[in-house]
Amino acid sequence: xxxxxxxxxxxxxxxxxxxxxxxxxxxxxxxxxxxxxxxxxxxxxxxxxxxxxxxxxxxxxxxxxxxxxxxxxxxxxxxxxxxxxxxxxxxxxxxxxxxxxxxxxxxxxxxxxxxxxxxxxxxxxxxxxxxxxxxxxxxxxxxxxxxxxxxxxxxxxxxxxxxxxxxxxxxxxxxxxxxxxxxxxxxxxxxxxxxxxxxxxxxxxxxxxxxxxxxxxxxxxxxxxxxxxxxxxxxxxxxxxxxxxxxxxxxxxxxxxxxxxxxxxxx
Amino acid sequence: xxxxxxxxxxxxxxxxxxxxxxxxxxxxxxxxxxxxxxxxxxxxxxxxxxxxxxxxxxxxxxxxxxxxxxxxxxxxxxxxxxxxxxxxxxxxxxxxxxxxxxxxxxxxxxxxxxxxxxxxxxxxxxxxxxxxxxxxxxxxxxxxxxxxxxxxxxxxxxxxxxxxxxxxxxxxxxxxxxxxxxxxxxxxxxxxxxxxxxxxxxxxxxxxxxxxxxxxxxxxxxxxxxxxxxxxxxxxxxxxxxxxxxxxxxxxxxxxxxxxxxxxxxxxxxxxxxxxxxxxxxxxxxxxxxxxxxxxxxxxxxxx
Numbered sequence: 292x293x294x295x296x297x298x299x300x301x302x303x304x305x306x307x308x309x310x311x312x313x314x315x316x317x318x319x320x321x322x323x324x325x326x327x328x329x330x331x332x333x334x335x336x337x338x339x340x341x342x343x344x345x346x347x348x349x350x351x352x353x354x355x356x357x358x359x360x361x362x363x364x365x366x367x368x369x370x371x372x373x374x375x376x377x378x379x380x381x382x383x384x385x386x387x388x389x390x391x392x393x394x395x396x397x398x399x400x401x402x403x404x405x406x407x408x409x410x411x412x413x414x415x416x417x418x419x420x421x422x423x424x425x426x427x428x429x430x431x432x433x434x435x436x437x438x439x440x441x442x443x444x445x446x447x448x449x450x451x452x453x454x455x456x457x458x459x460x461x462x463x464x465x466x467x468x469x470x471x472x473x474x475x476x477x478x479x480x481x482x483x484x485x486x487x488x489x490x491x492x493x494x495x496x497x498x499x500x501x502x503x504x505x506x507x508x509x510x511x512x513x514x515x516x517x518x519x520x521x522x523x524x525x526x527x528x529x530x531x532x533x534x535x536x537x538x539x540x541x542x543x544x545x546x547x548x549x550x551x552x553x554x555x556x557x558x
Numbered sequence: 559x560x561x562x563x564x565x566x567x568x569x570x571x572x573x574x575x576x577x578x579x580x581x582x583x584x585x586x587x588x589x590x591x592x593x594x595x596x597x598x599x600x601x602x603x604x605x606x607x608x609x610x611x612x613x614x615x616x617x618x619x620x621x622x623x624x625x626x627x628x629x630x631x632x633x634x635x636x637x638x639x640x641x642x643x644x645x646x647x648x649x650x651x652x653x654x655x656x657x658x659x660x661x662x663x664x665x666x667x668x669x670x671x672x673x674x675x676x677x678x679x680x681x682x683x684x685x686x687x688x689x690x691x692x693x694x695x696x697x698x699x700x701x702x703x704x705x706x707x708x709x710x711x712x713x714x715x716x717x718x719x720x721x722x723x724x725x726x727x728x729x730x731x732x733x734x735x736x737x738x739x740x741x742x743x744x745x746x747x748x749x750x751x752x753x754x755x756x757x758x759x760x761x762x763x764x765x766x767x768x769x770x771x772x773x774x775x776x777x778x779x780x781x782x783x784x785x786x787x788x789x790x791x792x793x794x795x796x797x798x799x800x801x802x803x804x805x806x807x808x809x810x811x812x813x814x815x816x817x818x819x820x821x822x823x824x825x826x827x828x829x830x831x832x833x834x835x836x837x838x839x840x841x842x843x844x845x846x847x848x849x850x851x852x853x854x855x856x857x858x859x860x861x862x
Contacts, residue, residue, distance in 0.1 A: 299759050300670040302663070302769060309667030312660050313679075316686050316740065319697035322707055326700060375581035382577025389571030395578045402589050406798025406842055408815040409835045412822055413592035416599060416832075439588035442581055500690040503800050503815075507822075517692050524805060533700075536693040543689050551681065 324540070327533035344534035354535060357519040361499055364430060364515060368437035369445075369495040375438070376445035376494075377487055381479075384453040402440040410440070411507035418508055428510045436508050437498045444497045445490035448554060452486025489553045492546045499542065593839070600832035608826045618829025622837060639817075646813040649728060650796035653735040654743075657792050658785065660736070661743035665784075668744070669751040680748065687741035695805045698737045702730060702806075726808035734806040735796050742795070743788040750784030783853060790849040794842050814838055 327345070331338025348354045376399075383395055402410065418432045460482070464474040502517045509518060516535060523532050559567075600618045602610040623640070624633040668679040686694060701708050702724040709721035724730050754777070762772040778785070800815035807813070812820070814834065821831025 299763070300666075300756050302666060302773060305663035305666050308660060308663035312664040312740070313682060315737070316683075319694070319701045319737070320686065320689070322700045323693070323697040371584075375584060379578040379581040382574040386570045386574055387567055389567075389574050391575065395575075395582065398582050398585050398590060399578075401585065404794075404842070404846055405589075405593065406794070406815070406838055408798050408800045408818055409593070409596070409839050410589060412818060412831060412835045413596045414588065415822060416595050416828075417592035420595075435584065435588040439585050442585060446581075496688055500688075500692075502690075502692050507819075517690060520692060520696070521801070521804075532696065536690075536696055539690055540693060544685060547685060547688050551684075 320540070323533050324537050326530055327537040329530055344530040345538075347531050348534045348538075351531070353514070353519060354516075354531075357514045357516045360430070360513065361515040361517075364433050364437055365495045365498040367434045368441050368498040369491045371434070371438040372441035372494045373445045373449075373487060373491040376442050376490055377449055377483070379442075380446055380449040380453055384450055385456075385458065399446050400443050403443050407440075407503040411504045414504060415507040422510070430513065432508050432510075433505060433513065433515075436504050437501065440501070440504065441494035441497050445494040448489040448493065448550075449483065449486045451554075452483055452489075456482055485553045489550050492550045492553075496543055496546050499539065596832045596835050600829055600836050602829050604827045604829050606826060608828065610828050615829065618827075618831075618833040621827065621830040622833055642812050642814060642817050645728065645811065646797055649732055649735065649813065650793050650799075652732055653739060653796045654789050654792045656732070656736040657740050657743035658789065661740055661747055661788060662785075664740075665744045665747035665751050668748050669754070670756075676752075683741050683744050683748075687745070691738055692801055692805070694738045695734055695802050698734050699725065699805060702733060725806055726810055728807075728811050730806040731799075731803045731811055731813070734802040735799060738802060739792045739796060742791040746787035746791060747781065747784045750781045750787075754780060786849060786852050790845055794845055797842065798838060 328340050328342070329337055330341030330343055379395070379399060383392060414432075414436050418436075422428060422432075456479075461474050461478050464478045465471075469477065500517065501515075502521060505515050506518050506521065509515070514522065516539060520532050520535060523529070599610055601614055601616070602618070603613045603615040604617065605611050620633070621636070621639075623636055625636040625639075626632075627634050664683075668676060668683070671679055700706055703709075704721040704723065704725065708724075709718075712718045713721065724733070758776055758780070759772060762776045767775065797813075798815050799813055800819065803811060803813040803816055807816075809816075815838075818831050818834045818838070821827045821834065
């Protein structure tokens with residue numbers, strides 16, 4: 292191509308702005324990651340490479356507890372939300388539109404629409420009443436709240452997968468005298484598995500990232516990693532928080548890459 | 559329809575409901591249902607030690623705009639509250655504009671890459687999108703705070719001799735929100751630009767339209783649904799933002815989300831907090847309704 296050729300879709304300055312946008316998007320994240328390896332005590336000065344802050348975070352019992360709590364809540368919420376979302380997706384796809392279907396859609400997507408802080412306040416009040424009535428203070432509340440807002444994230448990829456699946460295979464199985472359960476277990480479920488895995492990963496990432504709802508719902512001593520980090524703000528900002536952030540970032544990137552590989556359209 | 563077919567349809571609808579019910583129960587208990595309690599609480603009397611007294615009162619709703627002056631024994635406009643509302647709306651609108659100004663060229667750039675490259679550029683937008691909001695807020699804080707790399711670099715270059723005070727200002731909240739919500743603008747814009755027929759540009763240029771005129775008269779009208787989708791997707795979470803103003807505004811530059819938290823966790827005025835939550839919810843639902851309307855209108859005019 293000639294260097295000065297008239298490219299039809301080129302708009303002046305757009306490419307420059309786009310490249311700048313990508314740079315600005317990643318510069319802060321790279322800064323955070325790089326400074327998590329900074330040996331210096333001050334966050335402003337580079338004192339050489341060190342894993343000092345990771346060791347600190349690792350030795351900190353509060354961080355360890357918060358990590359375990361985040362993983363327990365994330366795994367429970369992901370499993371529960373994915374199970375419920377799979378059932379709901381099976382109920383709302385590949386059948387004749389039925390009365391109330393729109394209501395089901397709205398209910399499932401509702402956590403995406405309501406501002407998080409409003410849901411957080413609502414749960415603070417509601418779970419507060421239950422806490423007083425039952426005396427139960429455990430992680431159940433956080434798991435229930437996380438499950439609820441993870442449902443739409445699990446539902447979307449599962450539904451997308453179901454809608455692109457070929458009904459003929461299931462019809463064929465039924466023709467060959469497979470019972471409905473056998474058809475589901477041997478045909479539908481294996482075909483749906485990538486969608487379910489993708490949904491579960493998204494749900495896990497979303498649960499792991501939540502700050503606002505957790506901050507309002509948690510009882511004393513129930514910090515997850517994000518609320519622990521938010522709490523650290525009141526004190527001096529240490530690179531230890533950068534180290535924790537970098538680890539969480541790593542988990543997110545790994546899970547997202549897996550998600551994209553799972554949902555990638557086969558050409 | 560034969561009775562047997564009718565039966566099958568009814569059976570299918572019943573199965574559809576049965577399969578959805580478990581998810582609906584959890585959502586009703588831990589997401590939608592409790593919202594009704596918030597509405598109820600907004601009409602109760604505040605208990606000074608937190609919580610509510612079960613007695614009807616409009617004080618919560620009145621408190622949104624008015625404060626009771628105990629010396630004059632009369633209601634006054636609550637200036638502090640109005641400042642917070644104004645800041646929330648102003649910052650959310652500006653965030654939407656900034657993300658559009660940066661996001662549109664970015665989405666255009668991605669959509670005009672060769673097909674094999676597009677997935678990679680999109681992935682680069684998606685990673686920050688799914689990355690913890692708190693981490694991204696910390697990250698931007700690392701850049702703009704007084705000892706951050708921006709100030710360090712500017713001092714080193716000799717541009718300034720004292721760090722710029724960016725954090726704990728409205729500018730910091732604006733920078734932070736534009737940074738964290740940019741992907742929400744780019745993704746829907748990309749989705750509409752990708753479907754844009756580039757031959758229209760040829761036609762426009764053939765008819766002697768300038769690039770600017772083509773952008774204004776051809777491109778922007780056609781990608782309008784994407785612009786509206788992106789704007790709503792940025793405006794709605796900006797208005798309800800909690801984490802970004804708390805971290806970058808440092809408690810001084812509060813937005814509605816922080817103000818609501820204050821009523822529940824420190825201010826001990828639950829009915830006011832509840833009334834504020836309901837107000838925020840109504841504004842957000844209104845914005846979403848406009849979006850659905852516009853989206854439907856555009857879809858039906860496509861077929862017309």
